[in-house]
Amino acid sequence: MTNQSACFTGLKCRECGKKYPAEVLYVCEYCFGPLEIDYDYERIASQLTRSVIQSRPLSMWRYRELLPVRRDPVAGFHTGFTPLVRAHQLEKRLGVREIWIKNDAVNYPTLSFKDRVVSVALTSAKEFGFDTVGCASTGNLANALAAQSAYAGLKSFILIPADLEEEKIIGSQIYGSTIIGVNGTYDQVNRLCGEIVGQYQWGFVNINLRPYYAEGSKTMGYEIAEQLGWRLPDHIIVPMAGGSLIAKIEKAFKELLCLQFVSEHPVKIHGAQAGGCSPIVNALKECTQFITPVRKPDTIVKSLAIGDPADGYYALQTIRKSGGYGENPTDEEVIDGIKFLAECEGIFAETAGGVVMGSALRLIDKGIITSKDSLVLCITGNGLKTKEAVTSRFKAPETISPSLKDFEKLLDRSSHLYTVGV
Ligand SMILES: *Cc1c(COP(=O)(O)O)cnc(C)c1O
Numbered sequence: 545m546t547n548q549s550a551c552f553t554g555l556k557c558r559e560c561g562k563k564y565p566a567e568v569l570y571v572c573e574y575c576f577g578p579l580e581i582d583y584d585y586e587r588i589a590s591q592l593t594r595s596v597i598q599s600r601p602l603s604m605w606r607y608r609e610l611l612p613v614r615r616d617p618v619a620g621f622h623t624g625f626t627p628l629v630r631a632h633q634l635e636k637r638l639g640v641r642e643i644w645i646k647n648d649a650v651n652y653p654t655l656s657f658k659d660r661v662v663s664v665a666l667t668s669a670k671e672f673g674f675d676t677v678g679c680a681s682t683g684n685l686a687n688a689l690a691a692q693s694a695y696a697g698l699k700s701f702i703l704i705p706a707d708l709e710e711e712k713i714i715g716s717q718i719y720g721s722t723i724i725g726v727n728g729t730y731d732q733v734n735r736l737c738g739e740i741v742g743q744y745q746w747g748f749v750n751i752n753l754r755p756y757y758a759e760g761s762k763t764m765g766y767e768i769a770e771q772l773g774w775r776l777p778d779h780i781i782v783p784m785a786g787g788s789l790i791a792k793i794e795k796a797f798k799e800l801l802c803l804q805f806v807s808e809h810p811v812k813i814h815g816a817q818a819g820g821c822s823p824i825v826n827a828l829k830e831c832t833q834f835i836t837p838v839r840k841p842d843t844i845v846k847s848l849a850i851g852d853p854a855d856g857y858y859a860l861q862t863i864r865k866s867g868g869y870g871e872n873p874t875d876e877e878v879i880d881g882i883k884f885l886a887e888c889e890g891i892f893a894e895t896a897g898g899v900v901m902g903s904a905l906r907l908i909d910k911g912i913i914t915s916k917d918s919l920v921l922c923i924t925g926n927g928l929k930t931k932e933a934v935t936s937r938f939k940a941p942e943t944i945s946p947s948l949k950d951f952e953k954l955l956d957r958s959s960h961l962y963t964v965g966v
């Protein structure tokens with residue numbers, strides 16, 4: 545990998561196509577469009593085959609030619625290649641032929657899909673010579689950046705809305721990063737980070753390193769196709785915050801097609817947001833191109849609570865082009881979704897996973913996903929980080945003394961709850 549001729553050639557404006565060298569740039573100076581990584585796909589095709597990929601370690605770096613790095617990665621050696629689990633119980637309960645769960649709730653090291661984007665961003669940060677990195681985060685990115693910057697030996701400043709879940713705050717502080725709670729919404733945190741980047745020579749992963757960072761999301765798409773035996777599903781449901789992941793999954797599928805690693809197959813890409821903050825889904829349902837920002841997000845789904853999504857426009861395009869839909873379940877449906885997924889498949893997802901499950905139920909109900917289809921659910925975060933969302937559903941468990949008699953009394957009392965086999 546060291547000294548390998550780079551397969552990425554620089555940056556390119558998504559709007560006007562103007563090309564830029566591979567530097568710390570993120571907006572086009574002509575049209576203010578976002579910059580994206582540009583690749584030499586012919587060169588990639590001459591170096592990368594499915595068997596080369598399959599001969600490599602089981603991490604996201606098995607697709608490294610399709611990522612914007614020139615030197616060896618500095619983080620994420622165990623990130624990615626999370627399980628793609630066949631969901632037999634869900635298939636039975638919902639009457640759908642094939643359901644798979646892409647389970648980034650167990651991604652290494654911080655149990656969310658954000659470990660993918662941070663692995664790429666920190667590798668770029670090192671290549672550009674930054675000694676300090678940072679981010680604006682709704683929680684999972686904070687965890688991933690804190691842990692991985694500790695591992696990579698970088699200092700970090702992490703700015704979050706002050707009202708995040710305790711697990712996500714402690715789960716960042718533990719790594720020794722500087723964590724700053726901002727009294728405001730994510731959008732206000734993000735704006736502040738933009739100003740910080742203007743003042744200090746730091747690499748903020750989702751601001752001035754954003755073109756590099758965002759490419760890490762593609763690996764979730766590559767893995768899904770590879771783990772399905774190099775094929776694409778009929779449907780995929782993706783949770784949306786800023787709208788980056790969903791657009792990058794589309795890009796990943798397109799690249800695999802272009803490299804002829806998968807054969808042409810239409811995938812309906814559906815987007816999921818929480819009812820209390822669903823600017824992208826609202827625009828979809830209202831059949832408009834314009835995304836009206838949500839000023840005050842009001843939902844338990846804090847990881848997706850971005851009122852003014854940076855990539856909302858591209859997320860809309862992705863969904864519409866694919867023939868997909870959007871859903872925005874209520875907080876009640878989110879909690880039901882978390883429980884349903886846990887009870888059916890033994891997977892405890894965070895609130896964003898409840899949004900995906902709740903959206904799946906709605907799409908199946910509406911006949912948009914039918915019994916003949918194959919479906920992938922993207923579970924992007926771990927339930928232990930948002931347990932306060934579900935604690936209201938449970939009472940403390942019954943307690944007994946350590947005696948068989950007490951145990952039997954309890955069984956008697958609750959015999960209406962259990963069927964005791966003899
Ligand atoms: C960040 C995040 C997403 C998606 O984020 P985008 O900004 O749309 O790329 C999805 N799920 C979880 C749990 C997240 O933390």
Ligand SMILES: [Zn+2]
Nearest residue numbers: 557560572575
């Ligand atoms: Zn431009």
